[in-house]
Amino acid sequence: MGSISLNKGMWMPSPVPVQSAEGSNSSDGRSSPVLGAHGCGTVSTAPPGSTSPPTKATAQGGISSYSPASTELFLKCPMLWVQTQRGVQPRVEPEWTPNRLIGTAVATGLSAAYRQYDYIGSPLTTLPFALPVAYTALEAGWVEQDTWNLPALQKLVERGIRLAIEGPQLEGMQAVVLTEQDVYGRRPDVVFRRHGGGLVLDENKVTLSLDARYQEARLAEYDHAWQIRDYAYHVSLYLAEPITETRYQLLVLGPRKQVVLHKVALTAEALTQWYQSAQAVWAAMAAVEAGEPPWQNLTACTNKGLHFGRRCWLHDFCHLCEGDAGRAESLYVIPPSQEGRHAL
Numbered sequence: 001m002g003s004i005s006l007n008k009g010m011w012m013p014s015p016v017p018v019q020s021a022e023g024s025n026s027s028d029g030r031s032s033p034v035l036g037a038h039g040c041g042t043v044s045t046a047p048p049g050s051t052s053p054p055t056k057a058t059a060q061g062g063i064s065s066y067s068p069a070s071t072e073l074f075l076k077c078p079m080l081w082v083q084t085q086r087g088v089q090p091r092v093e094p095e096w097t098p099n100r101l102i103g104t105a106v107a108t109g110l111s112a113a114y115r116q117y118d119y120i121g122s123p124l125t126t127l128p129f130a131l132p133v134a135y136t137a138l139e140a141g142w143v144e145q146d147t148w149n150l151p152a153l154q155k156l157v158e159r160g161i162r163l164a165i166e167g168p169q170l171e172g173m174q175a176v177v178l179t180e181q182d183v184y185g186r187r188p189d190v191v192f193r194r195h196g197g198g199l200v201l202d203e204n205k206v207t208l209s210l211d212a213r214y215q216e217a218r219l220a221e222y223d224h225a226w227q228i229r230d231y232a233y234h235v236s237l238y239l240a241e242p243i244t245e246t247r248y249q250l251l252v253l254g255p256r257k258q259v260v261l262h263k264v265a266l267t268a269e270a271l272t273q274w275y276q277s278a279q280a281v282w283a284a285m286a287a288v289e290a291g292e293p294p295w296q297n298l299t300a301c302t303n304k305g306l307h308f309g310r311r312c313w314l315h316d317f318c319h320l321c322e323g324d325a326g327r328a329e330s331l332y333v334i335p336p337s338q339e340g341r342h343a344l
């Protein structure tokens with residue numbers, strides 16, 4: 001893939017206040033702490049979570065935005081988004097898998113490592129900083145069951161962290177500008193400043209296994225990811241400087257461990273186009289949140305590619321019980337407000 005072509009000074013988000021519909025913001029439109037306008041050579045010393053936790057807020061003026069995770073869920077199916085927001089849960093949880101937890105633990109460890117990069121010479125010496133916090137995150141989310149044991153998962157987490165810090169990610173980078181820091185209710189993994197100038201925004205993805213035959217398709221999904229566009233837009237606005245390169249770092253833990261650094265080409269036009277779409281989608285989300293009925297995306301119900309290899313977990317709610325909370329009660333935990341058809 002070619003590198004991103006957001007030429008310096010060529011494109012900048014409009015300098016308007018941004019309000020996250022899910023996060024709080026300071027009066028100048030920035031979440032604290034604020035790096036210098038260009039953040040050069042600076043590592044945020046603010047611990048993760050030091051900024052205000054996301055709260056429900058109604059945007060007044062400016063831009064009302066929703067996080068990439070929330071928006072992606074809405075795009076998958078507005079009905080699924082609404083019922084998830086409202087706390088509907090299946091009574092029988094699907095079998096627990098460690099995939100998401102391993103990703104969280106590796107991300108936590110890497111963030112700790114990134115915070116040391118300005119202070120120690122070799123990335124490898126960051127391991128003692130990364131592993132303890134990664135293991136703590138792993139233990140916090142660990143669910144006792146018969147299939148996976150904790151020591152085996154710790155080895156996988158260490159493998160992911162080693163792959164990243166021994167890999168090519170740091171080549172040409174001068175400093176970490178921010179990592180896992182609140183940016184308008186978002187937490188991008190890491191932003192580097194490249195030697196010679198330019199901001200590089202990286203997102204880490206971890207997969208337990210990926211057959212080489214499917215790698216190309218996986219990387220192609222990243223080319224159109226909502227998340228990286230959203231992060232590029234908001235980090236540029238936050239730092240008052242364009243992002244010049246965006247990348248996904250894919251950490252494959254098996255069957256053959258490898259690290260793939262995948263550049264996502266974003267032209268200024270593509271980002272402008274994304275922002276126009278985002279405003280339309282966020283307006284639709286705000287309308288549903290304000291009481292308009294959500295629609296069902298019936299193309300998503302049994303599409304296993306959209307639901308981590310299963311059909312949608314709300315399938316029986318929608319199609320067996322036809323959205324009737326009373327009939328669905330034996331299958332789902334439904335908060336009290338969820339009475340009646342579609343519980344709207």
Ligand code: SF4
Binds near residue numbers: 079300315319
């Ligand atoms: S079953 Fe289909 S319509 Fe219902 S929430 Fe899931 S994707 Fe949406």
